[in-house]
Amino acid sequence: MEMIDLALADLKFPPPSSVLRELRQEISKVNYYPSGDYLELKQAFCNYLGPEVSLTSENLVFGNGLDEVIDLVTRVWGGVNLIPSPTFSQYSMAAARSNQRVISSSMLRQGNYELNFDETDLKKASLVWVCNPNNPTGDLIPRKKIEQTLDDARGMVAVDECYYEYTGKTVVDLVEEYENLIVLRGFSKNFGIAGLRLGVAISRPENIRKIERIRQPFNVNRMAEKAGVIVLKHKNEYKKIWQRVLKIGRKFAAEIKRMGYRPFPVNANFVLVDFLDEKKASEIFLKLKNNGIKTYPGWSDEDFEGDLNQHIRFAVSVEKHMKLAVEVLRR
Numbered sequence: 001m002e003m004i005d006l007a008l009a010d011l012k013f014p015p016p017s018s019v020l021r022e023l024r025q026e027i028s029k030v031n032y033y034p035s036g037d038y039l040e041l042k043q044a045f046c047n048y049l050g051p052e053v054s055l056t057s058e059n060l061v062f063g064n065g066l067d068e069v070i071d072l073v074t075r076v077w078g079g080v081n082l083i084p085s086p087t088f089s090q091y092s093m094a095a096a097r098s099n100q101r102v103i104s105s106s107m108l109r110q111g112n113y114e115l116n117f118d119e120t121d122l123k124k125a126s127l128v129w130v131c132n133p134n135n136p137t138g139d140l141i142p143r144k145k146i147e148q149t150l151d152d153a154r155g156m157v158a159v160d161e162c163y164y165e166y167t168g169k170t171v172v173d174l175v176e177e178y179e180n181l182i183v184l185r186g187f188s189k190n191f192g193i194a195g196l197r198l199g200v201a202i203s204r205p206e207n208i209r210k211i212e213r214i215r216q217p218f219n220v221n222r223m224a225e226k227a228g229v230i231v232l233k234h235k236n237e238y239k240k241i242w243q244r245v246l247k248i249g250r251k252f253a254a255e256i257k258r259m260g261y262r263p264f265p266v267n268a269n270f271v272l273v274d275f276l277d278e279k280k281a282s283e284i285f286l287k288l289k290n291n292g293i294k295t296y297p298g299w300s301d302e303d304f305e306g307d308l309n310q311h312i313r314f315a316v317s318v319e320k321h322m323k324l325a326v327e328v329l330r331r
């Protein structure tokens with residue numbers, strides 16, 4: 001039986017054929033190194049950010065997936081890492097890889113995620129992580145909360161906008177105003193090039209230079225460098241995919257709600273579901289698995305951490321797969 005993967009939240013739709021056609025041409029040039037300065041890609045990303053934010057290539061540094069960018073940010077500003085919980089696991093794993101300290105702060109209040117750091121923690125931390133929308137809960141963090149965090153934090157605040165394209169909510173326009181802000185954007189969940197690995201950090205030039213000093217000279221490979229330029233050119237084709245993903249995800253969440261369970265907000269290509277009871281959740285996880293559907297159980301710490309013992313995260317896939325998941329849940 002071939003398993004349907006609703007565990008990993010990569011984009012379940014392949015890039016448009018126009019993108020793949022252009023990308024194929026680059027294959028014949030893989031005997032050459034990547035550019036190393038990534039200037040064409042930086043220019044393309046500045047254009048993508050739009051004229052409202054007057055940022056230049058000096059405000060950007062690219063990485064081998066956002067995972068590498070998280071590592072680089074942690075190596076530069078970490079030491080004492082303040083991490084909300086539950087959230088994406090790589091913030092604390094990057095800290096562990098560098099033997100750094102983590103202050104974990106639970107943000108669940110009566111089952112709802114609400115960013116509310118303790119003021120003393122904000123004064124202690126050299127690096128604060130905010131994931132918006134938050135993986136795995138899907139919650140959007142109100143802009144005011146992020147501004148308040150930036151104002152109160154003693155150290156750097158990293159805002160991970162890995163799923164930005166699904167809702168368009170960003171604080172990238174605050175980069176010039178706040179010297180302690182670094183915004184992270186990805187290419188895996190939105191542009192569907194998770195397999196090539198590309199991510200970017202956006203901040204003041206003096207912050208970017210600190211990362212530039214420690215990154216490897218060709219940290220982004222040649223295919224990823226080219227793919228970044230190509231996908232940004234085709235953003236209008238991707239917009240249709242993002243709308244479709246949200247529509248499928250929200251329909252799935254509505255079905256879940258009808259069954260009496262509690263879906264979290266759908267603001268990205270995944271849906272977190274509270275099955276209201278630990279035993280029930282583990283039975284459902286096994287039932288899905290036995291029917292060929294792989295999901296992320298909240299009680300494993302593979303992708304995200306925090307106490308989610310009665311929760312399962314579903315990646316949004318094509319309509320057929322989500323329909324099958326609903327059918328299995330109804331049985």
Ligand SMILES: Cc1ncc(COP(=O)(O)O)c(C=O)c1O
Pocket residue numbers: 064065066067068088131135160162186187188194198199
């Ligand atoms: C919030 C968040 N940030 C970063 C990443 C890493 O993305 P990438 O594939 O670009 O390394 C993920 C992937 O799951 C994520 O959920």
